[in-house]
Amino acid sequence: MTRILVSKSNAIIPFISSFYILPSSSIRPYSSLKGKVGVRINVENEVKCLDDAVNLFNRMVRMKPLPSLPVFCTLLKTMVNMKHYYAVISLFREMRKLDIPINEFILSNVINNYCMMHRVDCAFSLLPIHLKSGIPFNVVTFTTLIRGLFAENKVTDAVVLFKNLVREKICEPNEIMCGTVMNGLSKRGHTEKTLSLLRLMEQGNTKPNIYIYNVVIDAFCKDRNLDAAISILNEMKQKGIPPDIVTYNSLIDGLCKLGQWEKVKTLLSEMVNLNIYPNVLTFNILIDGLCKEGKVEDAEEVMRHMIEKGVEPNIITYSVIMDGYCLRGQVDRARRVFDIMIDKCIEPDIFSYSILINGYCKKKEVAKAMQLLGEISQKGLKPETVTYNTILHGLFEVGRIGDAKRVYAEMLSVGPKPSIYTHSTVIDGYFRWSKFSEMRTFMVEMADRGFSFDASTAGFLVNVVRENPSVLDMIPELHSKNKY
DNA sequence: ATCGACGTAT
Numbered sequence: 001m002t003r004i005l006v007s008k009s010n011a012i013i014p015f016i017s018s019f020y021i022l023p024s025s026s027i028r029p030y031s032s033l034k035g036k037v038g039v040r041i042n043v044e045n046e047v048k049c050l051d052d053a054v055n056l057f058n059r060m061v062r063m064k065p066l067p068s069l070p071v072f073c074t075l076l077k078t079m080v081n082m083k084h085y086y087a088v089i090s091l092f093r094e095m096r097k098l099d100i101p102i103n104e105f106i107l108s109n110v111i112n113n114y115c116m117m118h119r120v121d122c123a124f125s126l127l128p129i130h131l132k133s134g135i136p137f138n139v140v141t142f143t144t145l146i147r148g149l150f151a152e153n154k155v156t157d158a159v160v161l162f163k164n165l166v167r168e169k170i171c172e173p174n175e176i177m178c179g180t181v182m183n184g185l186s187k188r189g190h191t192e193k194t195l196s197l198l199r200l201m202e203q204g205n206t207k208p209n210i211y212i213y214n215v216v217i218d219a220f221c222k223d224r225n226l227d228a229a230i231s232i233l234n235e236m237k238q239k240g241i242p243p244d245i246v247t248y249n250s251l252i253d254g255l256c257k258l259g260q261w262e263k264v265k266t267l268l269s270e271m272v273n274l275n276i277y278p279n280v281l282t283f284n285i286l287i288d289g290l291c292k293e294g295k296v297e298d299a300e301e302v303m304r305h306m307i308e309k310g311v312e313p314n315i316i317t318y319s320v321i322m323d324g325y326c327l328r329g330q331v332d333r334a335r336r337v338f339d340i341m342i343d344k345c346i347e348p349d350i351f352s353y354s355i356l357i358n359g360y361c362k363k364k365e366v367a368k369a370m371q372l373l374g375e376i377s378q379k380g381l382k383p384e385t386v387t388y389n390t391i392l393h394g395l396f397e398v399g400r401i402g403d404a405k406r407v408y409a410e411m412l413s414v415g416p417k418p419s420i421y422t423h424s425t426v427i428d429g430y431f432r433w434s435k436f437s438e439m440r441t442f443m444v445e446m447a448d449r450g451f452s453f454d455a456s457t458a459g460f461l462v463n464v465v466r467e468n469p470s471v472l473d474m475i476p477e478l479h480s481k482n483k484y
Numbered sequence: 485a486t487c488g489a490c491g492t493a494t
Binding site for chain 2: 350
């Protein structure tokens with residue numbers, strides 16, 4: 001199936017060029033006035049890397065008197081932001097060992113740290129510290145835990161926790177907690193439940209705010225239910241909550257993906273009339289919409305226009321245009337955009353590489369794709385599961401089975417976890433080239449590492465056997481080690 | 485201190 005949409009009437013280019021003038025200088029949001037904590041320690045200024053953080057911590061614990069708890073708290077928070085999760089845990093343990101007192105804010109940061117590591121189980125195991133030390137629970141702690149559960153796809157657990165908190169009156173859910181639950185539900189396809197929560201909030205004490213409405217609108221847009229999204233937009237307007245740039249970006253994205261360019265124009269005019277000006281995301285959405293219709297030249301035109309208006313393209317702008325060229329089979333042009341991007345001092349990320357690799361694979365230029373795969377680690381980046389899936393698919397497509405085997409082995413050693421798509425790509429590849437013994441070995445190894453058949457591989461296998469019953473003998477009986 | 489909008493593979 002091609003991803004290029006059939007174009008609807010669209011004179012979006014002259015429209016975009018004509019309809020607004022950006023304010024001369026963009027308004028900067030508040031600068032970092034927050035976070036000034038403690039006596040002479042400005043954690044944000046002092047800590048630029050892990051070493052800084054650990055050194056500062058070691059200095060702090062030797063100070064007499066000890067720095068205030070907010071200083072420790074800010075340090076831990078800074079480290080969580082820098083993704084030094086393991087270091088946070090060891091510093092927290094050190095604090096416990098040194099009998100440095102802790103408070104609810106420090107604990108909620110450590111809990112958040114575990115959630116960011118996708119270890120919500122460890123996060124929950126900190127709750128006894130609250131109880132033993134008599135530290136009160138707060139909404140933030142529970143909101144963090146709910147977010148952690150969603151992050152690990154434990155939707156039921158998240159909902160159960162939320163319901164219990166409300167029913168047992170353990171804490172009063174605020175807009176942010178409700179928003180977290182609704183965001184988690186909507187991102188996992190439960191738009192209906194998200195909407196019922198909105199209706200509940202409208203009747204309760206915690207009235208929905210702009211964030212909540214934006215979550216609901218985005219959920220409907222992702223479901224391609226633009227009518228419902230727009231009726232929520234009208235509801236919020238009626239209630240006196242003005243839509244913001246996020247609201248408009250969600251809606252414009254939904255409309256672009258449906259090819260409804262006339263409505264896109266209406267919304268663009270509407271937002272500008274409200275003095276809400278398109279930002280880099282808005283332009284990226286428009287550029288992506290055009291690219292997916294195969295109109296990369298128009299997309300480039302929009303890019304020139306945004307630069308004229310003082311909105312700088314970012315790495316996503318370039319990725320979108322690169323993918324646009326790849327969709328039309330013009331991978332060399334995509335490559336040129338890639339190089340231009342580097343000239344503009346924007347370092348390619350794993351997305352940029354994956355898009356190019358996909359482009360080369362589509363053109364069956366797997367050698368170039370392999371070369372790029374090698375370049376990724378040289379640049380200090382890590383290929384993702386998607387990157388490997390793409391290249392494995394490309395290699396099997398041209399029958400380079402030996403290379404595919406090597407790449408799969410590399411994937412296992414480098415670390416990104418094979419997904420259901422990886423498995424079906426490999427099984428499908430072996431099958432298509434009648435490599436039944438390899439297919440068999442692969443399936444056994446797959447089961448040994450704890451994977452069983454899933455919706456994707458099972459469907460594929462059923463089809464294979466239906467068309468070619470003799471393959472049945474090649475398929476091993478698998479007993480996944482993860483199951484009982 | 486906690487929440488929202490854009491890009492890659494099947």
